[in-house]
Amino acid sequence: MRIGELSRRTGVSVPTIKYYVREGLLQAGQLTSPNQASYSELHERRLRLIRALIDVGGLSVAAVAEVLAAVDDPARPVHRVLGTASTRIAVERGDDGEGEKEAARGEVEAFLARRGWCVDRSHPAVESLVGAVTALARVGHGSLFAEVLDDYADAVEGIARADLDYVGRRVAVEDLVESVVIGTVLGDAVLAAMRRLAHVDASVRRFPPA
Amino acid sequence: MRIGELSRRTGVSVPTIKYYVREGLLQAGQLTSPNQASYSELHERRLRLIRALIDVGGLSVAAVAEVLAAVDDPARPVHRVLGTASTRIAVERGDDGEGEKEAARGEVEAFLARRGWCVDRSHPAVESLVGAVTALARVGHGSLFAEVLDDYADAVEGIARADLDYVGRRVAVEDLVESVVIGTVLGDAVLAAMRRLAHVDASVRRFPPA
Numbered sequence: 001m002r003i004g005e006l007s008r009r010t011g012v013s014v015p016t017i018k019y020y021v022r023e024g025l026l027q028a029g030q031l032t033s034p035n036q037a038s039y040s041e042l043h044e045r046r047l048r049l050i051r052a053l054i055d056v057g058g059l060s061v062a063a064v065a066e067v068l069a070a071v072d073d074p075a076r077p078v079h080r081v082l083g084t085a086s087t088r089i090a091v092e093r094g095d096d097g098e099g100e101k102e103a104a105r106g107e108v109e110a111f112l113a114r115r116g117w118c119v120d121r122s123h124p125a126v127e128s129l130v131g132a133v134t135a136l137a138r139v140g141h142g143s144l145f146a147e148v149l150d151d152y153a154d155a156v157e158g159i160a161r162a163d164l165d166y167v168g169r170r171v172a173v174e175d176l177v178e179s180v181v182i183g184t185v186l187g188d189a190v191l192a193a194m195r196r197l198a199h200v201d202a203s204v205r206r207f208p209p210a
Numbered sequence: 211m212r213i214g215e216l217s218r219r220t221g222v223s224v225p226t227i228k229y230y231v232r233e234g235l236l237q238a239g240q241l242t243s244p245n246q247a248s249y250s251e252l253h254e255r256r257l258r259l260i261r262a263l264i265d266v267g268g269l270s271v272a273a274v275a276e277v278l279a280a281v282d283d284p285a286r287p288v289h290r291v292l293g294t295a296s297t298r299i300a301v302e303r304g305d306d307g308e309g310e311k312e313a314a315r316g317e318v319e320a321f322l323a324r325r326g327w328c329v330d331r332s333h334p335a336v337e338s339l340v341g342a343v344t345a346l347a348r349v350g351h352g353s354l355f356a357e358v359l360d361d362y363a364d365a366v367e368g369i370a371r372a373d374l375d376y377v378g379r380r381v382a383v384e385d386l387v388e389s390v391v392i393g394t395v396l397g398d399a400v401l402a403a404m405r406r407l408a409h410v411d412a413s414v415r416r417f418p419p420a
Contacts, residue, residue: 048349056345058268117411125406132399135266139258141392144376145400151372152397152404155365160408162361164416166354182351184409187362189342190355191405192398194362196335198370199394201327206374 003029006039010047017047025050025065049178057185067185071177104133107145115153163187213239216249220257227257235260235275259388267395277395281387314343317355325363373397 007014020026026046029037046068053059053067108130112119119126133145163183170179217224230236236256239247256278263269263277318339322329329336343355373393380386 045350052345052349056342112407117407118414119407119410123407123410125403125410129400129403129407132266132396132403135262135399136392136396139262139392139396140255141389141396144389144393144397147376147379148369148372148397151368152401153408155368156401156404156408157412158361158365158368159358159405160412162358163405163409164412166357168416169357179351179354182346182349183354184406186342186346186349186351187354187358188398188402188405189345190339191362191366191401193335193339193342194366195369195373195398195401196394197322197327197329197333197339198363198366199373200329200333200335202367202370202374204328206378 001039001044003037003039006044006047009044010051012047012051020047020050020061023061023065025061025068049182052182053185056189058189059185067181071181100137101130101134104137104145105130107133111149111153159187159191211249211254213247213249216254216257219254220261222257222261230257230260230271233271233275235271235278259392262392263395266399268399269395277391281391310347311340311344314347314355315340317343321359321363369397369401 001009003014003017006012007017017026021028026043029039029043032038050064050068053064054061059067108126109121112121112126133142136142136144166183167176167179170176211219213224213227216222217227227236231238236253239249239253242248260274260278263274264271269277318336319331322331322336343352346352346354376393377386377389380389
């Protein structure tokens with residue numbers, strides 16, 4: 001199909017498609033004449049994935065490029081790709097006071113050790129967690145992490161089991177890796193929305209309107 | 211304190227502090243001379259909250275302004291403020307095909323009815339969930355929502371209970387509302403990081419390295 005048709009099918013404008021090609025997110029179409037290229041269903045599928053990661057997952061174009069590089073490298077064994085796909089999605093934030101950060105790191109270390117999670121301490125999500133715990137301390141809610149810790153951990157262990165079951169039911173390896181990426185990024189959006197709804201339900205029950 | 215001291219304590223630059231004042235996120239300091247203002251600990255606390263919502267929560271300046279307006283209105287009964295604080299944080303995304311969106315809405319409605327969650331169908335998080343489920347369908351993972359639904363719901367019910375317990379232990383109402391905002395936004399960051407770590411742990415156990 002031509003780029004106009006690809007744009008119509010996906011709702012992504014032609015200049016944006018060209019931008020993704022320039023940034024290496026989307027392969028260039030097959031040239032059919034010096035100034036015309038043809039795009040396939042694979043382009044369409046990839047483009048939908050890019051949009052979902054950006055629109056719903058809130059990833060930057062640079063982060064999407066990194067995630068797709070991991071998806072496209074067939075040399076990686078499954079568990080490494082799973083690790084990498086999760087890794088690239090980690091938020092990097094927080095540049096606050098070093099003392100609070102070291103205290104937060106101690107809390108996170110103790111938490112990981114107590115739960116017995118097999119996680120490399122250099123995993124970027126460890127750093128994200130340390131950043132979030134540091135931010136909580138700086139706004140005077142340093143105890144939140146300690147108070148909700150094990151309830152959250154129980155919950156995410158259940159979520160991770162469901163996520164891995166979902167991924168395990170996918171057949172082809174390229175589908176599998178894509179599933180991990182989609183499940184991780186869009187799963188976050190699903191969970192955040194569901195958590196807000198569960199808050200509403202729980203507060204209405206605890207504080208019934210007059 | 212002067213604005214320079216406020217900047218030093220919080221790590222937020224003076225022009226950024228002035229920008230927050232212009233945008234209505236932060237109250238202006240008390241004028242002590244025609245071109246000098248004095249800031250209090252309350253300013254410092256509010257500024258830390260603003261930075262946490264932006265840096266760790268990923269909220270826009272406009273979204274922070276809406277959340278803070280809800281925090282600052284003492285006329286709202288607790289359960290409405292809880293609802294509003296969660297509400298304002300909802301992500302608004304997705305503008306895709308109407309057919310897929312209506313199908314996703316049907317799935318979300320059926321899910322809410324089955325779980326018996328007391329949630330107004332006009333709650334913005336319902337729309338966020340519909341958007342995320344629509345995006346999943348468009349990338350060929352429409353079954354993810356159905357497959358992980360009840361495991362996710364069990365998990366977020368546990369999380370919501372822990373969150374409400376945390377909030378319930380706070381004493382003053384203004385602290386309570388601030389706790390909800392902080393817990394919701396920073397809690398999302400904590401949960402996303404923990405979910406990635408739980409993924410790593412679960413994949414290493416299921417697919418052990420050779």
